[in-house]
Amino acid sequence: MQPRLLEEVLDSSTSIKRLREISRDITTPAECLYELFELYFYYSYILIGVAQNPNTPPNILQQLFRRFPNQVINNCVIDLLILENPNFISRLCETYCDVFRYKELPCEGTTHLVACFYIYVTL
Known part of the structure; x- marks a missing residue:
């Protein structure tokens, strides 16, 4: 430190x-x-x-997801977090489902995959 x-x-x-x-x-x-x-x-x-x-820390990233979903999902460590905890994305989707309704998210990359996952889970 x-x-x-x-x-x-x-x-x-x-x-x-x-x-x-x-x-x-x-x-x-x-x-x-x-x-x-x-x-x-x-x-x-x-x-x-x-x-x-x-x-x-992952818990801070989860809290920041509501305000800055693109920055969190495109953080270079996100893939490691998903490997470490496969439920990381589903937890984000369940906790902050409104993000996908009100935020403009890119149509490519990891963020797009997360949005698709959200749509799949909520159908």
């Missing part, structure tokens, strides 16, 4: 620009990403970085 980085995240004088950089840095530890999620929940540009970061 990088103590200075956590101190930066917890320091209220750290600029939003710097926090955004930290959220997007693939070397940022999970603990810092968790704190960014908790402390800056209303800052979309920080949370997008958290949703895209491969070190973000």
Whole structure:
């Protein structure tokens, strides 16, 4: 763990620009990403970085899915999460089924597969 980085995240004088950089840095530890999620929940540009970061804990990715489904599904670690827990996608679909009704999702890639899975499960 990088103590200075956590101190930066917890320091209220750290600029939003710097926090955004930290959220997007693939070397940022999970603990810092968790704190960014908790402390800056209303800052979309920080949370997008958290949703895209491969070190973000799965439970945080699940919570971010409602607001940022494309970023979560296209996170480079998603395939590993599915291998580790095959129910990961079905849990997202069951918990956040409204995402597929109200969000524009791409017609290709993993997100498209998730949308197809949702349609299949709900028929």
